[in-house]
Amino acid sequence: MCGLCGLLGVVHWTETSAHPDAFTGDARRTIRAERSHRAAIVNAALAPLRMKVKDFQASSYILTSATGRSEIVDDIQAVWGAVERLRGAPVDPLDPDWLAALPGQGGKP
């Protein structure tokens, strides 16, 4: 993986720590806390697919499928591409079955 983008300061729009001007007040998380929170949310989204993601040294995410295949990616946008590659189909947020299978949603509609 090329590290040049990191040197050039490429950051993803979702990262509050990279946009301190946009988020004011004391509620903003530290970089590690934000990444941990994001990983927990993605894991809730991936639970119906039996896939998991974990933060890797506050610089990448490691995605693991139910069969143990894994991929390392740079940011949250890249997670969805990796999910599609590992399972052969994307996660569609408009899919009612997937939405119904999210935590606390009570299964299929």
Next chain:
Amino acid sequence: MIPVNIITGFLGSGKTTLLREILSRPEFSDTAVIVNEFGEVGLDHILLEEVEEGVLLMDSGCLCCTIRSDLKDTLRDLHDRAARGDIPRFRRVVVETTGLADPAPIVSTIAAEPVIRNHYRIGNIICTVEAVAGAQTLAGQPEAVKQASVADRILITKCDLSDAPEIAALEARLHALNPVAAVVRSEGRDFDADFLFAEDLGDAERRAAEVARWLESAARAPAHDHLHDSDTNSFVIVYPQPIDWTAFGVWLTALLHVHGAHVLRVKGILNVQDSDTPVVIHGVQHVVHPPLHLHRWPDEDRTSRIIFITRGIGEGAIRHSLTTFLAAVAPAGGGEAAA
């Protein structure tokens, strides 16, 4: 950061007339204009000299160059030449698209290329629509609908050649198609350059006014969300509770991964748990620009309001997905989104 404005519009819609005006007006003296071909613009009467190979200096001080191998190379090359002092420094870039072109890939180029995004940012996208044939073009040409849908400013040209009722009907059609774009009229030379090109979200002083204009304009949009002659929808999702920004980011990135080609624009003001002040988002298809800060809310309303312009995706599907996802993964901020 140098703003890059994109001029789009269907064949014969008046892009060239607008470009000629830009190249000759003194308020664009610090602008570099990138055109497809010098010949089509007709520069003879306003040309001062060729300062570098392929870069012309106008009487007004404005630079004009053609696209080289691709836009990435052209933007990098312009920046390098200005930094070396080979050409005058410029503070704005205007890019002309061809009449059939989709402007979204230009946005993607500037946002995705690491070197370019460190020097340039996307400014307003200006779409020209001809008053006489504009309605017919929108009805028959999906490219024209796409161009108008992603625009920040829509300039109705050749208004002197059309009747007032026809222009009013076209304005209503464009407003229904893209409720957050400002629609203005032109009779050739009388356009407000500052409003079209410079008044944008990148200007912190005028950001609040621009967001207030979106919200006011979206509120005036027709209640129906489906247009008869295209499958383009525009609608506002209102979310009453403070939003978990991280969860919202996870949801929107997932949505754009699968449906980015059909989410033509997203713009919004968010009340996020992670900030004391509102956060502004805006994007074009797969590209979401960095979130922006607003000093204060534009009105008394403290709800998050997100405006979508989509192709083939209904309001109900987006609202149900956002509401369900946030309630499932970040229940503290869960709430029922409303239209």
